[in-house]
Amino acid sequence: MENLTFTQEVKPPDTKKGPVKWLKDNLFNTWYNTILSCLALVFLFFVFRGVLTWVFTQANWEVIPANLQILSIGPYPLEQIWRVSYVIYGLAVLLGLSAGIWDGLTRQITVAIGCLGAIILLLPFEISVREQTLIATVILAVSFAIGRNKHNWKRWVVVGWVLSFPWTMMMLHGFGGDTISTTLWGGLLLTLILAAVGIVACFPLGVLLALGRRSQLPAIRWVSTVYIETVRGVPLIAILFMGNVLLPIFMSGDFQLDKVIRAMIALTLFSAAYMAENVRGGLQAIPSGQVEAAQAVGLTYPKAILFIVLPQALRAVIPAIVGQFISLFKDTSLVSIIGLLDLLGIGRSVLGNTDWTGLQTEVFLFVGLIYFIFTYAMSHVSQQIEADLGVGKY
Amino acid sequence: MTENENTTNDPIIICEDVHKWFDDFHVLKGITTTFKKGEKAVICGPSGSGKSTFIRTINRLEEHQRGTIIVDGIELSNDLRNINLIRQEVGMVFQQFNLFPHLTNIKNITLGPIQVRKMSKNAAEEAALALLERMDIADQAYKYPAEISGGQQQRVAIARALAMEPKIMLFDEPTSALDPEMISEVLDVMRELAHSGMTMLVVTHEMGFAREVADRIMFFDEGVVIEEAPPADFFDNPQHERTKLFISQTLQH
Numbered sequence: 076m077e078n079l080t081f082t083q084e085v086k087p088p089d090t091k092k093g094p095v096k097w098l099k100d101n102l103f104n105t106w107y108n109t110i111l112s113c114l115a116l117v118f119l120f121f122v123f124r125g126v127l128t129w130v131f132t133q134a135n136w137e138v139i140p141a142n143l144q145i146l147s148i149g150p151y152p153l154e155q156i157w158r159v160s161y162v163i164y165g166l167a168v169l170l171g172l173s174a175g176i177w178d179g180l181t182r183q184i185t186v187a188i189g190c191l192g193a194i195i196l197l198l199p200f201e202i203s204v205r206e207q208t209l210i211a212t213v214i215l216a217v218s219f220a221i222g223r224n225k226h227n228w229k230r231w232v233v234v235g236w237v238l239s240f241p242w243t244m245m246m247l248h249g250f251g252g253d254t255i256s257t258t259l260w261g262g263l264l265l266t267l268i269l270a271a272v273g274i275v276a277c278f279p280l281g282v283l284l285a286l287g288r289r290s291q292l293p294a295i296r297w298v299s300t301v302y303i304e305t306v307r308g309v310p311l312i313a314i315l316f317m318g319n320v321l322l323p324i325f326m327s328g329d330f331q332l333d334k335v336i337r338a339m340i341a342l343t344l345f346s347a348a349y350m351a352e353n354v355r356g357g358l359q360a361i362p363s364g365q366v367e368a369a370q371a372v373g374l375t376y377p378k379a380i381l382f383i384v385l386p387q388a389l390r391a392v393i394p395a396i397v398g399q400f401i402s403l404f405k406d407t408s409l410v411s412i413i414g415l416l417d418l419l420g421i422g423r424s425v426l427g428n429t430d431w432t433g434l435q436t437e438v439f440l441f442v443g444l445i446y447f448i449f450t451y452a453m454s455h456v457s458q459q460i461e462a463d464l465g466v467g468k469y
Numbered sequence: 470m471t472e473n474e475n476t477t478n479d480p481i482i483i484c485e486d487v488h489k490w491f492d493d494f495h496v497l498k499g500i501t502t503t504f505k506k507g508e509k510a511v512i513c514g515p516s517g518s519g520k521s522t523f524i525r526t527i528n529r530l531e532e533h534q535r536g537t538i539i540v541d542g543i544e545l546s547n548d549l550r551n552i553n554l555i556r557q558e559v560g561m562v563f564q565q566f567n568l569f570p571h572l573t574n575i576k577n578i579t580l581g582p583i584q585v586r587k588m589s590k591n592a593a594e595e596a597a598l599a600l601l602e603r604m605d606i607a608d609q610a611y612k613y614p615a616e617i618s619g620g621q622q623q624r625v626a627i628a629r630a631l632a633m634e635p636k637i638m639l640f641d642e643p644t645s646a647l648d649p650e651m652i653s654e655v656l657d658v659m660r661e662l663a664h665s666g667m668t669m670l671v672v673t674h675e676m677g678f679a680r681e682v683a684d685r686i687m688f689f690d691e692g693v694v695i696e697e698a699p700p701a702d703f704f705d706n707p708q709h710e711r712t713k714l715f716i717s718q719t720l721q722h
């Protein structure tokens with residue numbers, strides 16, 4: 076008997092739909108959905124019309140360009156502004172090189188920042204600002220071009236990023252006789268510094284606390300648990316206050332920690348506790364067979380954690396970690412309570428000026444937009460990292 | 470059946486009155502035995518009898534609380550250096566493979582040699598590719614474990630253990646999680662390994678494999694070895710009621 080089989084090439088069903096089809100399927104598929112969709116449309120129309128009319132005809136946007144400098148850097152002295160520029164140039168070199176050396180995400184970020192530079196160039200800023208933006212953008216582009224065929228520079232670029240923190244602080248503060256007190260740091264500059272330091276410092280601390288909480292050694296486990304639970308039980312404002320009021324009392328007379336540094340410490344210590352719990356969630360998801368398999372090929376326990384458990388655990392909780400970073404970024408606005416002038420604090424001080432009374436909506440909308448741009452960028456980057464790492468693929 | 474041609478008389482694992490408790494639960498109740506270099510021992514017995522626990526004490530994934538275990542001249546104690554030394558000499562293959570899902574197959578294999586044996590990356594990769602060739606899955610080197618079949622995953626796991634060039638290989642039910650059609654490809658690899666002279670301790674219910682490859686079959690029940698014998702004696706002339714029952718049950722399948 077001959078065994079005849081007919082195999083036909085079968086194409087997968089076409090699941091892509093045009094927008095019209097999508098609308099029909101999702102918004103107008105039943106009579107009550109149609110009514111709801113229409114009501115929603117009418118509602119949106121009125122809201123949008125109201126907002127747009129206000130933005131374009133009633134709002135007084137003069138307040139923003141007039142205060143752009145103070146919103147950006149706070150009361151930082153104008154004649155020292157070159158320090159900020161140098162910091163930006165330094166970061167531009169690092170970012171450009173990174174984008175050239177590593178493909179993918181860093182490149183996207185660089186292109187986005189490059190575009191931002193180009194936009195600033197086109198906007199009616201003061202000529203000096205545009206000049207410096209031009210320089211920064213050119214530096215970015217040039218270092219990108221250089222970085223493209225310098226794959227063996229990887230290590231140095233990483234070292235550069237690590238050093239960029241002390242470099243930034245020293246540059247902004249100045250060294251030798253001529254220094255700029257941190258009480259003069261403010262605006263977006265201060266917000267970004269607080270957030271960057273908080274994010275970079277709370278991450279390793281959080282990972283260590285999470286590992287500590289699962290440690291076999293009772294003392295370490297106990298200390299980590301008490302720390303995490305205590306900090307999570309106290310509002311950030313209270314920690315900022317304590318740092319501000321109590322620390323100076325405990326510390327001996329001459330040596331006083333700078334107010335900005337105290338805020339950085341408070342933010343870091345606070346976020347680390349939450350970070351630890353996020354990471355612990357990831358650690359718990361890793362089956363014990365993974366450590367056993369690693370130990371069975373001779374890896375020591377610390378190496379098994381470092382190479383096998385942590386990469387999987389962190390990858391599983393990227394969304395939670397980035398969520399934590401985003402809240403940290405927004406929480407920096409609480410430092411205005413201890414008298415620091417971050418972006419939001421500066422916004423409020425602008426409103427205190429009699430020239431600009433009554434313009435709350437404009438100022439807060441603008442400040443809110445800035446926060447949104449940064450947090451949205453973080454969220455986008457996180458999604459990109461997830462996609463790159465193939466989270467959820469296995 | 471005759472003794473395997475490459476079994477020697479030098480002992481490589483010596484167990485003296487090994488006891489193990491999980492809290493109050495007495496899992497191993499005094500195991501005394503010696504495995505010789507090149508010996509293939511198959512361990513069987515009912516579920517919960519302590520088979521896994523026993524072979525896991527040999528590379529200290531489980532700690533024994535009484536008695537002594539000496540592996541390749543090193544006594545297992547709480548000394549971390551000894552434990553790490555012994556783990557380099559003893560490879561292990563798990564029922565659930567336990568591959569590292571975030572690493573490609575070849576990285577799964579090279580991790581140990583690079584991190585523990587301090588091999589160069591190139592040398593480790595070359596060796597890994599040769600092992601994958603031996604396992605007949607060289608074309609799967611750069612895929613992730615999730616992208617290959619169960620039988621292929623288990624062979625990657627065997628390659629991972631072999632990459633450390635161990636003197637002893639422990640297998641804990643290596644085919645129990647596999648679909649029937651993949652069991653033979655893993656058993657083939659283990660058979661080949663047995664012929665190469667490796668010392669092997671294999672927990673398995675594959676009685677055909679046991680009969681063909683083992684020098685000795687150990688029957689565990691409730692934490693003691695109640696019978697041990699070469700396969701011919703074990704299958705055709707079992708001594709204990711418990712063993713007879715077990716054999717009649719497994720041969721029915």
Ligand SMILES: Nc1ncnc2c1ncn2[C@@H]1O[C@H](COP(=O)(O)OP(=O)(O)OP(=O)(O)O)[C@@H](O)[C@H]1O
Binds near residue numbers: 496515516520521523
């Ligand atoms: N980590 C543990 N904690 C407490 N009890 C355990 C632990 N691991 C195993 N046991 C218990 O020890 C006994 C022996 O377990 P073991 O895994 O060695 O059995 P086994 O012979 O391998 O059985 P199976 O054929 O089901 O794999 C079982 O009763 C099991 O419940």
Ligand SMILES: [Mg+2]
Binds near residue numbers: 520521522641642
């Ligand atoms: Mg078992």
